[in-house]
Amino acid sequence: MSPHADAPGPLLQVEHLRKSYGPAVVLRDLTLEVAQHECLVLIGASGSGKSTLLRCLNLLEVVDDGTITLDGADITDPRVDADELRTKVGIVFQSFNLFPHMSVLDNITLAPRRVHRVARVQAEIDAMAMLDRVGLAEKARSRPDELSGGQQQRVAIARALVNRPLLMLFDEVTSALDPELVGEVLGLLAELKAEGMTMVVATHEMGFARQVADQVAFLADGVVAELGPPEQVLGDPVDPRTQRFLRRIIDAGRL
Amino acid sequence: MTLGGGDLGDLGEFMAAPDPAPAGDTGSAPDDGWTPSPIEMGRRAYRQRRTRRSVIIASVSTVVLLTAVVLVVINTPGWPQFRKKFFDLSYGWQVLPDIAEGLWLNIRLAVVCEIGILVLALTVALLRTLRGPVFFPLRAAAIAYTDLFRGLPLILVLLLLGFGMPSLKLEWLPRSALFWGCVALILTYAAYVSEVLRAGIESVHPSQRAAARSLGLSHAKTMRFVVVPQAVRRVLPPLLNDLVALIKDTGLISVLGVIYDAVLNAQIETADTFNYTPYVVAGLLFVLITVPLTRLTDWVARRQGWTGGGGHV
Numbered sequence: 312m313s314p315h316a317d318a319p320g321p322l323l324q325v326e327h328l329r330k331s332y333g334p335a336v337v338l339r340d341l342t343l344e345v346a347q348h349e350c351l352v353l354i355g356a357s358g359s360g361k362s363t364l365l366r367c368l369n370l371l372e373v374v375d376d377g378t379i380t381l382d383g384a385d386i387t388d389p390r391v392d393a394d395e396l397r398t399k400v401g402i403v404f405q406s407f408n409l410f411p412h413m414s415v416l417d418n419i420t421l422a423p424r425r426v427h428r429v430a431r432v433q434a435e436i437d438a439m440a441m442l443d444r445v446g447l448a449e450k451a452r453s454r455p456d457e458l459s460g461g462q463q464q465r466v467a468i469a470r471a472l473v474n475r476p477l478l479m480l481f482d483e484v485t486s487a488l489d490p491e492l493v494g495e496v497l498g499l500l501a502e503l504k505a506e507g508m509t510m511v512v513a514t515h516e517m518g519f520a521r522q523v524a525d526q527v528a529f530l531a532d533g534v535v536a537e538l539g540p541p542e543q544v545l546g547d548p549v550d551p552r553t554q555r556f557l558r559r560i561i562d563a564g565r566l
Numbered sequence: 567m568t569l570g571g572g573d574l575g576d577l578g579e580f581m582a583a584p585d586p587a588p589a590g591d592t593g594s595a596p597d598d599g600w601t602p603s604p605i606e607m608g609r610r611a612y613r614q615r616r617t618r619r620s621v622i623i624a625s626v627s628t629v630v631l632l633t634a635v636v637l638v639v640i641n642t643p644g645w646p647q648f649r650k651k652f653f654d655l656s657y658g659w660q661v662l663p664d665i666a667e668g669l670w671l672n673i674r675l676a677v678v679c680e681i682g683i684l685v686l687a688l689t690v691a692l693l694r695t696l697r698g699p700v701f702f703p704l705r706a707a708a709i710a711y712t713d714l715f716r717g718l719p720l721i722l723v724l725l726l727l728g729f730g731m732p733s734l735k736l737e738w739l740p741r742s743a744l745f746w747g748c749v750a751l752i753l754t755y756a757a758y759v760s761e762v763l764r765a766g767i768e769s770v771h772p773s774q775r776a777a778a779r780s781l782g783l784s785h786a787k788t789m790r791f792v793v794v795p796q797a798v799r800r801v802l803p804p805l806l807n808d809l810v811a812l813i814k815d816t817g818l819i820s821v822l823g824v825i826y827d828a829v830l831n832a833q834i835e836t837a838d839t840f841n842y843t844p845y846v847v848a849g850l851l852f853v854l855i856t857v858p859l860t861r862l863t864d865w866v867a868r869r870q871g872w873t874g875g876g877g878h879v
Contacts, residue, residue, distance in 0.1 A: 339598070387605075389616070390612070
């Protein structure tokens with residue numbers, strides 16, 4: 312799966328990552344790789360460290376140990392400019408985190424205009440193209456609170472995508488949505504994957520994992536307990552922890 | 567340091583020995599056999615060097631700036647005269663006990679006033695949250711009160727009450743300037759504080775009210791047990807800010823002339839000698855009192871996550 316010998320190594324490489332909060336060790340010794348254009352889905356119980364891993368990948372957390380390599384560069388080096396790194400890694404949160412005092416268009420053009428110094432006209436053209444891409448062009452002038460949850464989350468995705476990131480992180484992006492709105496967001500994620508975006512997706516939507524993921528990683532006890540193609544991890548899990556987790560999900564009628 | 571070295575050592579061992587992973591200690595890692603890798607050690611060393619360098623740069627620049635300021639001031643043409651008039655050390659030392667005694671009055675006054683302010687302010691804030699036409703007169707009175715006393719300069723309220731009320735010559739009214747000074751401070755500050763509290767009350771999400779009412783709590787009980795506790799916690803930093811302002815403004819009651827607080831005592835000394843050092847002494851004492859409170863405010867604000875709430879960003 313991971314083409315070590317090939318010229319382009321994995322886009323993202325996490326080795327022996329450790330992160331603890333006080334006495335609680337969330338990530339103990341976590342190692343994984345994501346190749347270019349690949350979609351890695353993280354599954355695991357609440358508190359298994361999916362969100363912590365994503366926050367580490369975006370340098371929102373300082374890791375305790377281990378390294379994260381993106382596009383050949385060690386981003387855990389303290390000399391790395393976190394702001395610059397974050398322009399290459401987009402993240403979308405569970406609770407959208409749109410800026411409520413700005414219109415949809417201003418939310419999307421904020422980083423291009425204030426970080427990348429794109430002229431307003433050009434930034435708005437790009438933003439409108441991106442809004443069109445997520446199917447919300449007619450909402451450009453709306454405020455976030457006038458949109459449904461699914462629409463807000465699609466705006467948040469557009470806001471991250473407009474910076475042309477190398478890697479997209481999705482942190483349980485459908486967990487705060489009504490069931491009938493989940494589809495529109497997951498559909499958009501599947502389209503992004505089809506277009507070749509490299510992404511790491513933490514989710515409880517096993518159907519999405521099955522259809523879109525190239526690899527599924529099951530996180531438990533601060534490590535990747537099981538890693539493999541979705542048919543294997545979800546259909547024929549080897550690790551007893553994965554089996555127990557999936558059993559609970561099936562019992563809850565979520566698979 | 568009255569503790570002997572042995573005592574400290576025992577204490578340290580006692581703290582460290584029983585639990586390998588003391589909770590809440592951010593520095594020490596949980597005891598799961600992990601030792602930092604060479605890469606992590608390198609990162610830590612780098613961060614430490616950076617911190618050390620920042621501290622050195624900050625210290626040096628502070629010293630340089632302060633030296634520059636001092637040099638500029640003491641080289642002004644009027645400096646010798648200015649120093650004699652404002653920074654006469656031996657005179658300052660001589661008047662210190664008098665002014666400190668006055669300051670004690672300021673502190674007691676601030677404590678008494680603060681209690682009155684909180685009670686009145688909370689009442690007014692709660693009156694303003696009442697809904698429905700029945701309560702219109704109460705609401706209107708509360709609004710009129712806050713509008714009036716937020717608009718009036720404190721010094722005018724002090725003069726009007728302090729000199730006006732006793733001159734009404736009503737037998738049953740207290741005539742003490744101290745009493746009316748206190749009332750003026752309470753009336754003025756309660757108007758501000760009630761607005762702070764109201765902002766806090768209104769910042770509690772309506773769903774909290776809905777949840778409390780749906781449990782059968784009355785409006786009053788909802789306010790008392792659910793809304794106000796959350797509101798007060800949220801506005802604690804601005805409330806402490808107002809307390810600091812109040813402590814300083816107790817000095818204003820010296821305009822009533824018969825209350826021997828720190829400012830009036832300083833004024834009396836200055837009128838004798840035409841030397842302004844007592845004012846500087848009073849000012850320093852006020853700063854000494856308010857600085858700990860300001861730090862407390864910062865600490866409370868930080869604990870509430872007003873800064874750094876977004877993790878390491």
